[in-house]
Amino acid sequence: MGNRQIDPLKLRSFIEAGTPYREIADYFHVSVGGVQQAVERLGMQKKNLRHDKFIPWQMAKEHSQSGPVTSLRILSKVAQGQQVPLVKLNSALRWAVRLHDEDLDIDYTKETGFFEKPADKAGWHIAMVLEDVNSAMTRDATFP
Template sequence: MGRKALIDQGELRRLVREGLSNAELAARFGVSESGVLQAKRAAGLSKPMLDHSRALPWKLDRSHNQSGPATNLRNLSSVAQGRAIPAEKLNTALRWADRLVANGLDISYESGRGFQEVPASAGRSLVETVLSEARGALDAAGHPESNPKD
């Protein structure tokens, strides 16, 4: 049974600021990269994990995980949670969601079949909700894409 390696958090913070990779940190401290990741989390040095369950409330088949709708919903969810994404990905996701909402459409998912555009039900659709949350975060950050182009 191995002993738990001790990683000095102050030293870890200093080395992270210097830009050492996880592999370099692991070698430096004599631990695995997983150990470095655990130490970084414990020291508050890692970004919080994003939760996309509101934007993707389904268990996706592996083959649908990187599809256009899944990617767009995930990107909008990332923005809604305060994460910056590349402008081209943001613009693609916003245009896709704007088109659906403007045409009264929403998205549904069935395992084995994939994503389908469907008429939005009364009230707010999933796509409209995720789009609204993303635009709210963009607006709060003063981002120019927060409001649709006229």
């Protein structure tokens, strides 16, 4: 396809808008591989998030979309620097703060799913979650 140039600013706007690589390639008249290389070269690739610190359990499929795991995923994203919709963040934080304020923790078994239990201060999962989220929000805060 030759030595075609990809405008970094236009590429960034496409990536931020979630435009598929195929459409970007068509726009710039390059291959999908050319788009991938440009994205990597410019450091625009999405960071792969891992939630295993916040969700350390092997879950049964029927529990993978439950309220607690959804809240933990949202809080994990925030702790890793990803933006989430404010309404989802507020909901997840209210849930976690309620557990913390009531000295409760979250746990899981494949048989019963997620359940609340009295917190063990030595290994308090929700306290760790809130601490990581607070650190990330403090670190990423921008003030005018």
